[in-house]
Amino acid sequence: MQPTGNPNVSRETIICTVDVVLLSLKDAALHVALLRREHEPFAGALALPGGYVRADEDEDTESAAARILFEKTAIVSPYLEQLATFSGRARDPRGWSISVAYYALVPASLLELEHHPEIQLLAVDPLKGLPFDHRDIVQAAVARVRSKSSYSSLPVFLCGEQFTLPQLQAVYEALLGESINKVSFRRKMDELDILEPVQGARETGRANRPAQLYRLKQAYRKLLSTTDRAINPD
Amino acid sequence: MQPTGNPNVSRETIICTVDVVLLSLKDAALHVALLRREHEPFAGALALPGGYVRADEDEDTESAAARILFEKTAIVSPYLEQLATFSGRARDPRGWSISVAYYALVPASLLELEHHPEIQLLAVDPLKGLPFDHRDIVQAAVARVRSKSSYSSLPVFLCGEQFTLPQLQAVYEALLGESINKVSFRRKMDELDILEPVQGARETGRANRPAQLYRLKQAYRKLLSTTDRAINPD
């Protein structure tokens, strides 16, 4: 955004891309959605869904991320947020590049394999063998989600539309890696004031008292609450 | 980062820039450093220091930010962190652009006007009249700094190399906009364990008990501690 020099002067091209870290919870562990690359570089390798920013059709990089995610996985994520920008000469063999990374959270039900056979879910914990700097990007996304989880309602986006409080607590515990005091958890959820019981809806079928089903209040369906210190581990 | 299409296909150019939000504390209020633009667009207007990313000389966008900040203000900031990336067609009249924004914190002493006559310090509170989307960028930086201040040692970068605890507390209070309990503040600083007293150094000259001078411990000189819930307002 500066005037020094002539913008039309010939310079080395900068490659502008976006990458999307699509996260979901499977078997109580965070997994990232990867796709097999069809073209060079790294053809055949599993990598984050990503692509070039198209100045002629994308409004900004966020819409580019949403477009690419949809084109490649047919998924529209209810939660998509900018993570950070990764740049430099070394990260892409094609040349000096910028990748604006986004992360998305979706419930596992959205990733049913029969509907998305092209998606490979890989646990984020021992993550290795990714091309480019995709490992760094995924780790940054995981760190962000874990960090935000302790003081926000982010994890609800990993649940389906309706869920019980014990289910939601299990999601928080999976993200934070620690067990949470049940009473404290419910107190915090009550304070956050973002959930509403689904009248008459209970989780039935098991040999115990059925749990009340909840859902995000309408006002928060597409929004994230960031009330401070909402959830704390034991 | 995707292979669909040919990277050599002719596309609308994307302008790659960085902008730096240089923040400092003056008269107990956050101020941002602005420069008068020499060239179009918005020649003559006060704007953030920024410039084109140079693939031929910058290692990544962070070094580009450091380079541009130094070229334009001769300042090397001890704290420089990526803020977010702003993009789209509308933000720059020259065309579809990406700006990777960084923010820096420096003590007011570094901005002595006699050494940096080109810098205009503007209070961030009623901020208006900035070109591009620089107002959004500054507001994002201010929000980030205020948010991080409540649980980290970030504000020490707004102090000089040595400072007293009452001075540091005043900085936290200016950032958070609330007064802090003195005992709690000192307890937290003690827990953070990032400061060390400068032996024998006291702030003298006033008609009261002199305050002990402190400095960041060596290990943190260039680092940020992010211990959770470090500082809380009253």
Place this chain on the structure above:
DNA sequence: CTAATAGTGTCTCTAAGACATTATGTG
């Protein structure tokens, strides 16, 4: 009935804030 988990009441304990007291400089 028992088994199992949901949901809640309440006590304890930790940590933050309020307040008072002591410490140490200047004039």
Place this chain on the structure above:
DNA sequence: CACATAATGTCTTAGAGACACTATTAG
């Protein structure tokens, strides 16, 4: 000495965790 602010000791209070007890289903 008075006065001002630094630094610290300690009491009060709010909030988080532990734990126990009640509620409600299946079988």
